[in-house]
Amino acid sequence: MTGATDPFSAxxxxxxxxxxxxxFAEKGVSQARxxxxxxxxxxxxxxxxxxxxxxxASKGASEYTAKLVEFMKANTSAQLDFAQQLFGLKSPAEALxxxxxxxxxxxxxxxSQAKELVELSQRVAAETAEPIKxxxxxYMPPAA
Numbered sequence: 001m002t003g004a005t006d007p008f009s010a011x012x013x014x015x016x017x018x019x020x021x022x023x024f025a026e027k028g029v030s031q032a033r034x035x036x037x038x039x040x041x042x043x044x045x046x047x048x049x050x051x052x053x054x055x056x057a058s059k060g061a062s063e064y065t066a067k068l069v070e071f072m073k074a075n076t077s078a079q080l081d082f083a084q085q086l087f088g089l090k091s092p093a094e095a096l097x098x099x100x101x102x103x104x105x106x107x108x109x110x111x112s113q114a115k116e117l118v119e120l121s122q123r124v125a126a127e128t129a130e131p132i133k134x135x136x137x138x139y140m141p142p143a144a
Contacts, residue, residue, distance in 0.1 A: 045135060052131035060124030067120055071113045078106060 082102045089095050
């Protein structure tokens, strides 16, 4: 069944790849392996960076939520105390005095709470950005 025209017969002259082509192919394979190794390292590093960012963001969100709940409890208690004090008043003058004092105190409390939330937000943002900055500094040299 094997004839002279059969491409699978043993009588075909083997084809030899020229040395230059072989060297070129080996160099290409070597470069592809190096590129893949670099890509893999970068991907693993970036995965670690993304995990660190999400960990920081999650921790920060939990802190922020806890702070909001703390403020809500304090503000609710202050409102209930104010309502209880209103029931014990005997004159409109006392009511006006209590009302203005309570309003001033709540305004000051809300200002300090807002300031705390801003500081917390800034700290969380800085901590969340830190892994990104650290990762970027590995790949980009600092500006001269």
